[in-house]
Amino acid sequence: MSLVISDDVLSASGLKAEELFLEVILLLFQQDKLSLGKAAELLDMPQIRFQRLISARGICVHYDVAEFQEDIEHLKVQGLL
Numbered sequence: 001m002s003l004v005i006s007d008d009v010l011s012a013s014g015l016k017a018e019e020l021f022l023e024v025i026l027l028l029f030q031q032d033k034l035s036l037g038k039a040a041e042l043l044d045m046p047q048i049r050f051q052r053l054i055s056a057r058g059i060c061v062h063y064d065v066a067e068f069q070e071d072i073e074h075l076k077v078q079g080l081l
Contacts, residue, residue, distance in 0.1 A: 005017075022043065025039050025042055025043055026039075029059070030054075
């Protein structure tokens with residue numbers, strides 16, 4: 001599926017197409033509609049760079065107990081814990 005944004009909307013936003021795409025991805029991440037990994041992938045940037053970007057914007061990383069437990073299990077499987 002593709003999304004077409006009219007030139008009028010783009011012009012009204014005062015942003016370039018790439019900047020508007022970034023803002024949409026950040027908004028979706030902030031609303032917990034995209035994971036950190038998916039947001040970074042869509043922006044074609046390493047996760048650490050995306051983490052720095054959201055940090056600079058004052059956006060919190062969504063990380064709950066279930067995700068923490070998954071990470072612990074993953075580390076155990078990898079022999080790192």
